[in-house]
Amino acid sequence: MERTLIGSLKEHLNETVTVQGWLQTLRDQKNMQFLILRDRTGLVQIAHYRPANPELGNLISALGTESALTISGKVVENPVVKLGGLEIQLENLKVESPAEAPLPFDPFDKDNIPAIDFRMDWRYLDLRREQNLLLFKVQTLLEHAMREYWLKQDFIEIHSPKITGSPSESGAELFEVQYFERKAYLAQSPQFYKQMAMSAGFEKVFEIGPVFRADPSFTSRHMTEFTGLDVEISWIDSHEDVMVFTEGWLQYAYQRVKDVYGAEIEREFGVDIQVPALPFPRMTMSKAYSILKDMGYKLPPERKGDLDPGGERAIADYAKKEYGSDFLFVIDWPISVRPFYHMRHPDAPELTRSFDLIAGGLEIATGAQREHRLEILKAQALEKGLGLENIQYYLDFFRFGTPPHGGFGMGLSRLLMVLLNLPNIRESVYLFRGPNRLQP
Template sequence: MTTRTLIKNLVASEDGPVSVSGWVETVRDQKKVQFVVLRDESGAVQLVHPRIFADDGTPAEDVVADTISALSQGTFLTASGDLKHDERVKLGGVEIKLASLDIAASAIPETPIADDSAVDKRMDWRFLDLRVPRNALIFKIQTTFEHAMRTWWIDRDFIELHTPKLMASASESKAELFEVGYFDTKAYLAQSPQFFKQMAQPAGFGKIFEIGPAFRADPSFTSRHATEFTSVDAEISWIDSHEDVMRMHEELLVAGLAAVKEKHGDAIRELFDIEVTVPSTPFPRIPLAEAKRIVAERGYEVPRADDDMDPEGERQIAAYARETYGHEFVFLTDYASSIRPFYHMRHADDAGLTNSYDLIFNGVEISTGAQREHRIDVLTEQARQKGLDPEELDFYLDFFRYGVPPHGGFGMGLSRVLMLLLGLPNLREATYLFRGPTRLTP
């Protein structure tokens, strides 16, 4: 059995016998010579087969030619033949002169989607959509980005956790909860690992991280929301303020984006027309009240009854950060306690503000972080002020009754980062299999 060679390795291989496996991208079935472009997970190569003719010029029996003539786009096969380097070949400077084709699985000739199909149609046929190199590259970038973050954490002695996604009570609030039957009772799908990553602090773990699923029963059809998403979370002990969390967060992102630029920068430039920028540190930091004043001076008044920022306000403050600091990222800090969870620590000199932030990337919020309130009496009172019953939070409050260090952390949406990094129009394209209010398949 001939060993399979990945197509990306053909350029470095010597001329001679070779075997590649993949799927058919195109076929040119000409009178004298046939060409097949075969693609695998690493690239594409041209297969060549000169037709065989008898001495009188009539077509001779030719099994390979007959097989090529019957090929449909998407057919998976193994091709064996002789590799030849030829700089005249536009596709990688190599081609394979075919000796044989072994069909693994034929494809239906009519393809249900095209390059210009609507995104929802493409999501219906996601496994075909992901054969497109541009779309497949998104998940190679995701792999590199996650690996770089994990490396950064592990090199600094963080512990990786896998927290449960079935919970007895809400992890954030009672809104946007998916309720599921659980034997003779009910459970909820975790909106975030918030409670459990905080539990690691009184456990003495010090620094932890998790990359895992989270669920929000949000009936939103915007370009940046999903009902199931991958959350990137970290929590650290012995902090002085949310500044320590922001410093950790920005260093982590620099490590991730530097790895993406080094490994995929050329491909991103070619397929997305995007130049990956590795941001400088520190990222700009703007208190929310000041950000709202800046946005107002730019001619936009945030039309909200509460103290929060809205999407257009985020775009405006991001534009300001680009113009003023030349930066794609900006931290909005010191959010009002009225719009933050009960477990965010409040300013020592102003209980109306919290030691918290949102991180904006290219005009969209990708993360919320904060210093947590670790004093049990203060935490319990803040829960009451938010209308929560401390008895229903008893298991969570237990974490704080036996000693806990000052701590803080963040949660970040992975697909949002990829969407904004690559200039994608919506979250669907940055998610392997998207879940929204009307999509449960494939």
């Protein structure tokens, strides 16, 4: 048996074909029965004249919607049919797996979409929605385009371990796991390991992998496990080189997504993808601070030198208005709000060579030039109150010749959230993990 995809049925007019999919709608009349079948390529109507085969008619009448079916019949042109002007005249039907009735909810009733938490309980039904299918096609292409860009520039892909032996930076946000007779932790970032690749002479690396954060955060943009997009590049002059890479890479990925799925995204999400122009605007943290002050936005006084989410949104609005850009690099953050391994400005030692990328008002990436000089790195760690014993393995990376380097980490689901203008990160991830969500 050869399966024909619904999307290609018009190439099979007057042929007998086999299609497989889910029963989306059943219109069951006295004499005529119409089944709307869905596969990942589309919908088709299947017609059955009941008196021709009453037994089959009874089988159809008993079907619950969303049952998985294999159907064969003749494809005929029929201008009366609103669904593509063709239909399949049913010859054979096999119930591969019946769906219980009623369903917990109807994924195709757009007026009664349940709240996200309920849909997560039945995520496999939620994912049957066209919008979700498209979302994951977009994610696949997005990652593919990013890889294309990396490979064109001779990047090497790494897979760093997610089980780690010591709390690195602060330790507070680490999940502890039992590791035979001792304790281990789930990696909260591939940061140190991708820097090790710089010491290894890989020069340019990337990683797409899971990241774990034990933060009890209850917001629309946080998860305890998410997919990180990480990049590290050697022989840079400053964080500017990292930003130039980042914006070119994002522009390329956006363009690919728009080319392939622009129209579908417009239809399903009501979003007209804007491929960003280069360069993205850059704004120093102190400039951002004074602009916010002029706008009358009051930052909490205790957050000196930092931006709160409201400030991020306000400064993003400013960038949109002043520069017409959805993206903004906020650069040169004070050392007080940056980790010890960020390189400092030689002429302004209280500032780091770092950036945050704000997209659509949301922080989607953080990057920096890293400090690669061992003695300075050690001094900065001590200044931050870190015990050198815990990070000795990391400090060792810098003992035998490490090039100047920098990179960034970006949240895949956050990017997708911005790209498709989703209100909640739980909509943009296959299965959400949060403080209270471990299943399915």
